[in-house]
Every structure is written in structure tokens, then in C-alpha cells.
Amino acid sequence: MKKRRLTCFLTAAVMVSSIFVGCGTDNTADITDENAGGEVTVLSSEQSAESLEITVDGTKFMVDGKEIYINGVNTPWDNWNDFGGSFDESFWSEHFAALHEIGVNATRIWVNCNGNTIVKLNEDGSVASVSDKHWKDLDRLFEIAEENHIYIMATILSFDHFKDENVQYAQWRKMVSSEEATQSYIDSYILPFIERYGDNPYLWSIDLMNEPDWVVENEECGQIDWDTLALFFARCAAAIHQNSDELVTVGMGMIKYNSDELSFGKNYISDEYMNELAGEDAYVDFYSTHYYYWQNAYMGYPFEETPVEFGLYSTKPCVIGETASLDESGRTITEKYEAAYNNGWNGVMAWTSNGVDSCGGFDDVKPAIERIVELAEELVFPFGR
Secondary structure: OOOOOOOOOOOHHHHHHHHHHOOOOOOOOOEEEEOOOOOEEEEOOOOHHHHOOEEEEOOEEEEOOEEOOEEEEEOOOOOOOOOOOOOOHHHHHHHHHHHHHHOOOEEEEEOOOOOOOOEEEOOOOOEEEEOHHHHHHHHHHHHHHHHHOOEEEEEOOEHHHHOOOOOOHHHHHHHHHOHHHHHHHHHHHHHHHHHHHOOOOOEEEEEEEEOOHHHHHOHHHOOOOHHHHHHHHHHHHHHHHHHOOOEEEEEOOOHHHOOOOOOOOOOOOOHHHHHHHHOOOOOOOOEOOEOOHHHHHHHOOHHHOOHHHHOOOOOOOEOEEEEEOOOOOOOOHHHHHHHHHHOOOOEEEEEOOEOOOOOOEHHHHHHHHHHHHHHHHHHHOOOOO
């Protein structure tokens, strides 16, 4: 369950900056809900920010007592390392408006693609500094999200940080491998992040790392073992849960490492395993495993199965956090979105909404988004658009 506890050990400077720079919700406007029966409900201005926050109730995402379905996409970056780099406010504003218009209610963004212009690390992996521009750019991003009613899954690390080609690769490997350096990262980046944006209801969740699978498997990423990465995830998740009510997930690249049900797999982010590593506050709030068609021969096809049949536990919401809009499956992205909805998934997030590679873009995903709105608009927009 989500918890809210006040942070007691952030510095006064961070707390003051959150008051004057953070992007809190504008509570001057009422919110109208036009439900299926045609009745109109008006939320008071005092309710607005809190009631729009996504929470978890069992296996469902909820907003103020109503279920919400994630009709989502990935908008991972416009310019690599946008936030602290070449942030283009007009792109994000125009793109979010276009996403909202077709029926997108959430997107996944890599707020830190490989760290080079955002978080500077010391030789021992501890945090030396965080770019002021990073915070300034994110301030505006979350304002834009609020203006366009787009929930953000904020991905704060990727396997890209650990690749040999990254200038800080050795420091990032040390950061996740050292308890002292991990604590520096939590104190210097994660807690200031949630202190700054935790009051914006459109911060839906924090994705601790994009596809850690490749950090384990690929030599170019260091082949750090799962026990080390899982301890890092557990400590970060515990810190977030102890100091906020933000939802936590890990964007696993394959169900192989997100399931105890497969003969060749293990769920390295299960409650039992993470609790053992870092206590009862160490857990993910929902699963967001990724799927690409090359996995089909080894791990099944999630769109034609329930989450449990695919290998996930039945105790949490489950979304498909990445899947190509264009692939070799012979099925359209619209068919995949509709099948996932019918099989009890809590959402799908296509890669991508803005065509950063050859897996598809806005025009490719648009029909799928619109189809889910046709099927379940009251779940996509519980309180109307």
C-alpha cells in the first residue's frame, strides 16, 4: 500500500527549494466527472491534487476511489538527456497536448538517460553534484504534465549508465555495488526528487532502472550480479516508501527475471526477496515488465495471456511497460492493446510515441490508443478529460 511519511532528514535547502520551485497543483479550478450514467460530479478545489493521484488497491490502479487503466506510451526522450541538456519545452508541451487529444493518459520518460550531464559521480561512486538545470527542466516537465493531464512514469536509471562507452561507467558500477555510494545516491538524488515532485499528482511512479537485465547479462555493461542490483533496488524502494507515497517499479527487460513461475527464471524484485534484503518497506508497487517479439520463442506472448498466465504474481497491478508499435509478430499494435485489456492487464505502454527508433511512433500507436478509449473511456479518464 502507498504510504505518506514526512522526510525528516532532507536538508533545509532542499525543502525550501521545493516550496519556491516545485510545481504544485493549481487548486483554483474544479474538476468535472462525466460518468457513464451522464451524471456530473464536481470535485472541490481542496480535493483536486490529492484526488488525482494514482494509488494501488490490490491488483488495480485507482484514482480517488475509481479504477484507472493505463492507456500509455513511452516518450523516453526528445533529445538524449533532455533534462539538464537540450530540453525543448515546446516539443514536450505540443507532444503532451497531442497525446492527451488521442487518449493517452500516461507516458514513461527517461529523466536520466545515462547520467553524463545530470548526476556527476566521484571516483568511488558517491554523488558529487546534481545539475541545477536538471531540476529546472524537470520543474517545467511536470508543469506540462499537469497542464495536459498526462501521468509520468519517471525512469531514473538505465543500463546505458553502465556501458563501456559511457564516460562515467566505472563510477555508476561502483555506485550500485557500494552501500555507502548507494546511500549517497539516495540522499542526493532520489529523496530530493520525491521531495520536489511528490506533491504533483502527475508523478505516477518511479522506475528505478530501465532493463537491468542487460547490466547482468552484457559484458559491455559490467555483468553485475543480480544480488547486487536487487539490494540496490530494495534500498531505493525502501527509502522512497519511507519518505513518500510514490509508487515504485523496475522496468524489467524480460519476464525471465520477473517471475518464479518459469523453469529458467527468478523474480528478483519479489516482495519476499526485497524484504529480505532491506526490510518491509522494500518492494515494488506494481510490475512493468517489457516485451519484444524476439522473446516469444522463449517466454511466451503476454497479450494473449493473463498476467498470471504469463508468469507474474496475482497480488499487484501489472503493465507491459514497453512493447514495439511495429514488430514481426503479424499482429497490429491495436490488436495487442485490445488483447491485453481483455486479458486483465492494467495497461500497455508502446515504444514509442515520438519515433526515437525504428519501433514506431505517434501515427503507429494512435489507433491502439483510440481503440482503448472506445472500449473503456471511463477507465482511461475516470473523471473525464
